[in-house]
Every structure is written in structure tokens, then in C-alpha cells.
Amino acid sequence: MRQMSREELAAFASRLTKELADQGRIVEGGWAGFKVLIYPEDVPQEQLDELRTAFFAGAQHLFASLLMVITDDDKVEEIDLRRMDRVHKELQEFLAVFKKKHGLKLGMGLSK
Numbered sequence: 001m002r003q004m005s006r007e008e009l010a011a012f013a014s015r016l017t018k019e020l021a022d023q024g025r026i027v028e029g030g031w032a033g034f035k036v037l038i039y040p041e042d043v044p045q046e047q048l049d050e051l052r053t054a055f056f057a058g059a060q061h062l063f064a065s066l067l068m069v070i071t072d073d074d075k076v077e078e079i080d081l082r083r084m085d086r087v088h089k090e091l092q093e094f095l096a097v098f099k100k101k102h103g104l105k106l107g108m109g110l111s112k
Contacts, residue, residue: 030059069083
């Protein structure tokens with residue numbers, strides 16, 4: 001079995017993410033991918049359960065926070081875009097530190 005190129009892997013991840021979003025399972029899919037990439041197979045189930053809770057809690061906090069700060073009208077406002085950009089920058093900073101700490105090169109479904 002040949003290894004996928006970065007472009008093929010990115011295309012696969014994009015398709016999978018869209019499918020999971022359509023199924024209402026995007027956070028679960030993110031957790032599954034994160035778990036496979038980061039944690040060894042021998043992590044005790046109790047620890048995995050706690051890690052999953054933390055993963056989902058972070059996702060829930062971000063989503064709820066975004067819903068609170070985005071303007072209520074149907075039109076996207078400049079302030080909404082600035083807020084999303086700041087969230088993106090915060091997460092990119094986290095990702096850079098995380099990847100360096102763990103020696104990762106892939107974007108793990110996130111940008112660059």
C-alpha cells in the first residue's frame with residue numbers, strides 16, 4: 001500500500017471533515033484523529049475518557065463563545081471577522097507550540 005502525498009491527505013481530510021460536519025460528528029471525528037495521532041495504543045480507557053471530555057469541553061467552549069460574540073443579524077460584520085481572525089491566530093499559536101513540542105509536521109486537519 002503506497003503512502004498518500006500531502007496533497008492527497010489534505011484532500012481526504014477535507015472530504016472527511018465535510019462529511020463529518022454534515023453528519024453532526026465533526027468534534028467526534030476530530031477527537032478520533034487527535035487520539036490516533038498523539039496517544040499510544042496502551043493509554044488506559046479511563047484516561048482516554050478524561051482526555052475526550054477535555055477535548056469536547058474545549059470545542060464546546062469555543063463554539064458557545066463564538067455564538068455569543070458574533071453579531072445577531074444575518075449579515076457578517078467586520079467585527080465578526082476580526083474576532084474570528086483573532087481566534088484563528090490564537091489557535092495557530094497553540095498549534096505551533098504543540099507541533100514543536102511533539103515533533104509533528106502535519107497540520108492535523110488545521111491550516112499549515
